[in-house]
Amino acid sequence: MAIIITNGKIVSSKTVITKDIRIVGEKIENIGSNLAKAGDEIIDAEGFYILPGGIDVHTHFDSEAGGIAADTFTTGTKAAIMGGTTTIIDFAEPVKGGSLRRALEEWNKKTIGKTYADYGFHMTISHWNENTYREMEEMVKEGITSFKMFFAYEDLMVGDGSIYQALKRAKKLKALINFHCENGDIINVMRKEAISKGNIEPIYHMKTRPPSLEREAISRLLTMAELVNTPVYIVHLSSKEGYEEIQTARQRGLKVFVETCPQYLLLDKSYYIPKGNDPFEGAKYVMSPPLRDKESNEVLWKGIVNGKIDVIATDHCGFNYRRQKELGREDFTKIPNGAPGVENRFKLIYTYGVEKNIIDMKKLVEVISENPAKIFGLYPKKGVIQRGSDADIIVFNPKGMSLIKAENQIQNVDYNLYEGFGQYGRLQYVFLRGQLVVKDEKLLDLKPVGKYQKRSLTIEENS
Ligand code: URP
Ligand code: ZN
Ligand code: ZN
Ligand code: ZN
Structure with a gap:
């Protein structure tokens, strides 16, 4: 079974496009139109941004x-x-x-x-x-x-x-x-x-x-x-x-x-x-x-x-x-x-x-x-939403407003630099390698699923 995120605006540094994303396992299997097949789970992201x-x-x-x-x-x-x-x-x-x-x-x-x-x-x-x-x-x-x-x-x-x-x-x-x-x-x-x-x-x-x-x-x-x-x-x-x-x-x-x-x-x-x-x-x-x-x-x-x-x-x-x-x-x-x-x-x-x-x-x-x-x-x-990439995806709803308060934070510190600052938006969904980890601003009750990332050479890519 796959997860389809449909109708959202997919953002990269170059483009914002409205397409479906098909997630299979940990990866983005495909990006395109009408990707849903029978049995797929569909997430409607109308009005939301989809970001890596x-x-x-x-x-x-x-x-x-x-x-x-x-x-x-x-x-x-x-x-x-x-x-x-x-x-x-x-x-x-x-x-x-x-x-x-x-x-x-x-x-x-x-x-x-x-x-x-x-x-x-x-x-x-x-x-x-x-x-x-x-x-x-x-x-x-x-x-x-x-x-x-x-x-x-x-x-x-x-x-x-x-x-x-x-x-x-x-x-x-x-x-x-x-x-x-x-x-x-x-x-x-x-x-x-x-x-x-x-x-x-x-x-x-x-x-x-x-x-x-x-x-x-x-x-x-x-x-x-x-x-x-x-x-x-x-x-x-x-x-x-x-x-x-x-x-x-x-x-x-x-x-x-x-x-x-x-x-x-x-x-x-x-x-x-x-x-x-x-x-x-x-x-x-x-x-x-x-x-x-x-x-x-x-x-x-x-x-x-x-x-x-x-x-x-x-x-x-x-x-x-x-x-x-x-x-x-x-x-x-x-x-x-x-x-x-x-x-x-x-x-x-x-x-x-x-x-x-x-x-x-x-x-x-x-x-x-x-x-x-x-x-x-x-x-x-x-760092990008494309075919073959890890399905690390944020579905971001730009509507909604909240105030930053240390008493509400997850980070284990007794203050916040931005106490009382207003902020826009809601995290409707966050996926880590295809696994839903946040839903509607709530951390799902999961095991610590993070994985070590062996990184490739940096200078070759960059010069
Ligand atoms: O004050 C800071 N930034 N502490 C963390 C260590 C550093 O300099 O990055
Ligand atoms: Zn530092
Ligand atoms: Zn430093
Ligand atoms: Zn030590």
């Missing part, structure tokens, strides 16, 4: 870096599914100087049989030695075709020499490296200076991470990428300054993939100023890079519109306000960095992008599903 399942390539579930993340792979992927995201790519984190293989084994234990969405890993590289060099190749064979390196965070950052060597290795292996771009050395000094002057409140998290330090790290990265002549991926771009640096490098012919996140499009640095009685409330927005000014919000939206920003991911890294964020009440440098959002991406971008006429549905699909799949070696298995 969202792909969030930047989450931190079960993370141990900078505090124990509030969401496990189980709660985090449940929230993802409820937000129309059927695949996530998270980060495996080797201990400093430790084996990548060991980290993969540990992350397999955290995930196999425990996720509600399909998933893959980027491998974090926080230390460079001969083992790292060797194991990068092993990881690529395991389908981990992307890595992550940091210019910031005392425990994670590596020097330029290590980054240069890793880029050369990645080029050889046709793998892609994600970069967190902020000048960590200077930030570390500025943080100590702030504390020594008694500047302990959350707002100093923002003040000690100015946008010029994002621009500087981007400039350094792109200089190295140019030397090595290999593409790079910049995560969570937050500022106009960083954006402009990327455009300059592109004019020299560099291939740079750029990601931003809903928080850098929709929120600004005024959130660090306490509004109610709690002077510490800004801690909810302590993430790196920090929120910027409204001008940066606008520049990043423009970047999405004109195709200069490729991906919107969430950087979901949830810590509870009570007991976790609060560790930094007397010292902002002790506030765990990161914020939740995996559940909110799709409707936020629909509401504040499409409904506001900044982007159309095709662009929405491009940045939340198609580009992430293409850049990270999941396409065309995922």
Whole structure:
């Protein structure tokens, strides 16, 4: 028996077409007209959009870096599914100087049989030695075709020499490296200076991470990428300054993939100023890079519109306000960095992008599903509705309105960055590999059916 989704508007980055979709088992068997056969189950999607399942390539579930993340792979992927995201790519984190293989084994234990969405890993590289060099190749064979390196965070950052060597290795292996771009050395000094002057409140998290330090790290990265002549991926771009640096490098012919996140499009640095009685409330927005000014919000939206920003991911890294964020009440440098959002991406971008006429549905699909799949070696298995692809499908009803409230969320965090924000639309159906996982905004009572995704090479496809 097959499932037929009929009368819906199927969206890709290029087209919106009204056709039937025939799902058999885990796959899209056919797209066309009058596909129903006797015994098929028919879903009428009149008035609804049909989108490829969202792909969030930047989450931190079960993370141990900078505090124990509030969401496990189980709660985090449940929230993802409820937000129309059927695949996530998270980060495996080797201990400093430790084996990548060991980290993969540990992350397999955290995930196999425990996720509600399909998933893959980027491998974090926080230390460079001969083992790292060797194991990068092993990881690529395991389908981990992307890595992550940091210019910031005392425990994670590596020097330029290590980054240069890793880029050369990645080029050889046709793998892609994600970069967190902020000048960590200077930030570390500025943080100590702030504390020594008694500047302990959350707002100093923002003040000690100015946008010029994002621009500087981007400039350094792109200089190295140019030397090595290999593409790079910049995560969570937050500022106009960083954006402009990327455009300059592109004019020299560099291939740079750029990601931003809903928080850098929709929120600004005024959130660090306490509004109610709690002077510490800004801690909810302590993430790196920090929120910027409204001008940066606008520049990043423009970047999405004109195709200069490729991906919107969430950087979901949830810590509870009570007991976790609060560790930094007397010292902002002790506030765990990161914020939740995996559940909110799709409707936020629909509401504040499409409904506001900044982007159309095709662009929405491009940045939340198609580009992430293409850049990270999941396409065309995922990221598109076409014959032979995985039947990861969202049936989205643009009508209806709700308010975002932490008390209603699935993600395992006690606050929401967008508390009280209105959002449009309803998830009528979400399918993961042909299996119905959400029906009319309700998560069906299923086992964790998510599967590890062995990804193909990234650079070959992209250059
Ligand atoms: O503050 C953040 N973003 N925490 C998660 C780790 C990272 O930098 O991506
Ligand atoms: Zn561990
Ligand atoms: Zn980062
Ligand atoms: Zn992150």
